[in-house]
Amino acid sequence: MRLSGLLPLQALWAALSLTAQHFPSWGHYDLCKAQLHWDQAMSWDYMACQPEAALLTRSLKVSLDPSDSTCGETPEMYCTLENPYMCNNECDAHMPELAHPPELMLDDEGRIPNTFWQSVSWRSFPEPLLINITLSWGKTIELTEDIVITFESGRPEQMVLEKSLDHGRTWQPYQFYAADCLTSFGMEPRSARDLSPASVLDIICTEEYSRGYVWKVDKMVRFEIQERFALFGGPGLQDMASLYGQLDTTKDLRDFFTLTDLRVRLLRPATGATSVDQHNHSKYFYAISNLDIRGRCKCNLHANNCIWEKGKLSCECEHNTTGPDCGRCKKGFQGRAWRAGSYLPIPKGTANVCDPTWSSLRNCECHPDGSLHHRCNDTGYCDCKEGATGPKCDRCLPGYNWHRGCRAGVCDNFLTRCENGGVCEDNGRCVCPAPYTGLLCEKGQCGEEVGGCVSQSPRDPTLHRVLLSLTALLTAANGRPPL
Ligand SMILES: [Ca+2]
Structure with missing residues (x-):
């Protein structure tokens, strides 16, 4: 979504966001900013934001090493694993209907039969059939879902999934896959299910996707992102707040799911038998019909949109x-050091906006409600009133809320300022009963046809106000709302 001007809905959102009760316990982070309008004045409310997660296989480059690993330069017949006498699958790179180029790993699936990339056969036996498939985004991305690779050839007996964080200059293994981990890689077999929060960054070898295959049924090889997330977010990721908190405070964990390139190192194809049939290499090859890789552009919580x-x-x-990952402050906005946005505090996070440099401020106007003067002082900054901050005095210090300038809370516990049955919370915010909104619960959201807000509420307003007051007092006494 692109945000440029103020939409009425966003203004409403901004006003509503002052009362956390209207939101679930975790953030969506889909808005970077919203305009706040108070009387004649306007200011921006900034929030941590990130692009929506999406299928990432439409925005990558795929390359093979060796580059002549695709079948069909010389037309070749292939056999099935099950029946070495059924060798009627022809690959011919010069005939579109018989060609199996790499882009068929990335096209939309759903066709029957599936379209797939296919390698040359294992004619080099007993030399290993080694092929690297490299996927490059040219940009840092963050994985949000399991990587799923679908094989049409039987799943490889040895394979490594690797990642790079520096556009392919250096590589680290993500996961080893083997029919026999100890023999292939000298590693004890483990599964993603065996991981704990303490061992979540361990690189494991799994036999789950290579052993005991029935090649027509068990086609998928998986790298489990969701199971790793669930170690912090719980089953079904119902506690996203905990996951976001963990990601925010643990750089290694955040980096684990971040990459610029992926590399699939195919080391040994499926053989389906204890020994390789030396007389028929045409049944040993790799074929991949689909790569499912989902995630988002890494924008350091400074963008909600990523374009191709x-x-x-x-x-x-x-x-x-600015920058491909929003990794630095724009020219003229280096008033303080660049920082990534933060998921905390949930649900809006912290934007960590880059402030203008002093020299770039010209006259560029102090907020009438936040500043003592209309124009900035000799240093290029505006002189802020109590509670206001920022070069233009258009933001509030913690503990203050914007209401015609920064106020140390807009209400107090004697309920003197919240209107329409609203209850003062934390000596600073009005918690409004439906359908009222606004800083002081002064706004109704009423359908014209029912003729007024009060008639929409099934509750007696006086009784409701008493109940809300009681709730506030119990909350103050117990430190939490009554059950
Ligand atoms: Ca395909």
């Missing part, structure tokens, strides 16, 4: 940041 243009992915940076 001229063969490149890039973040549409907000918060006065």
Whole structure:
């Protein structure tokens, strides 16, 4: 979604966001900023934001090493694993209907039969059949779902999934896959299910996707992102707040799911037998019909949009940041050191906006409600009133809320300022009964046809106010709302 101006809904969202009760316990992070309007004045409310997760296989480049690993340069007949006498699958790179180029790993599936890339056969036996498939995004991305690779050839007996964080200059293994981990890689077999929060970053070898296959049924090889997330977010990721908190505070964990390139190292094809049939290499090859890789552009919580243009992915940076990953402050906005946005506090996070440099502020106008003067002082900054901050005095210090300037809370516990049955919480915010909204619960959200807010509420307003007051008092006494 692109945000440029103020939409009425966003203004409403901004007003509502002052009362956390309207939101689930975890953030969506889909908005970078919203305009706040109070009387004649306007200011921005900034939030941590990130692009929506999406299928990432439409924005990558795929390359093979060796580059002549695809079948059919010389037309060849292939056999099935099950029946070495059924050798009627022809690969011919020069005939579109018989060709199996790499892009068929990335096309939309759902066709029958599946379209697939196919390698040359194992004619080099007993030399190993080694092929690397490299997927490059040219940009940092973050995985959000399991990587799923679908094989049409039987799953490889040895394979390594690797990742790079520096565009392919260096590589680290993500996971080893083997029919026999100890023999192939000298590693004890483990499964993602065996991992714990303490061992979540361990690189394991799994036999789960290579052993005991029935090649027509067990086609998928998986790298389990969701199971790793669930170690922090719980089964079904119902506690996203915990997961976001963990990601925010643990760089190694965040980096684990971050990459610029993936590499699938195919080391030994499925053989389906204890020994390789030396007289028929045409049944040993790799074939992949689909790569399912989902995630989002890494924009350091400074963009909610990522575009694919001229063969490149890039973040549409907000918060006065720039760069492919919004990794630095824009020119003229280096008033303080660049920082990534933060998921915390949930649900809106912290934007960590880049502030203007002093020299770039010209006259560029102090907020009438937040500043003592209309124009900035000799240093280029505005002189802020109590509670206000920022070069233009258009933001509030913690503990203050914006209401015609920054106020140390807009209400107090004597309920003197919240209107329409609203209850003062934390000596600063009005918690409004439905359908009222607004800083002081002064706004109704009423359908015209029913003729007024009160008639929409099934509750007696006086009784409701008493109940809300009681709730506030119990909360103050117990430190939590009554059950
Ligand atoms: Ca395909």
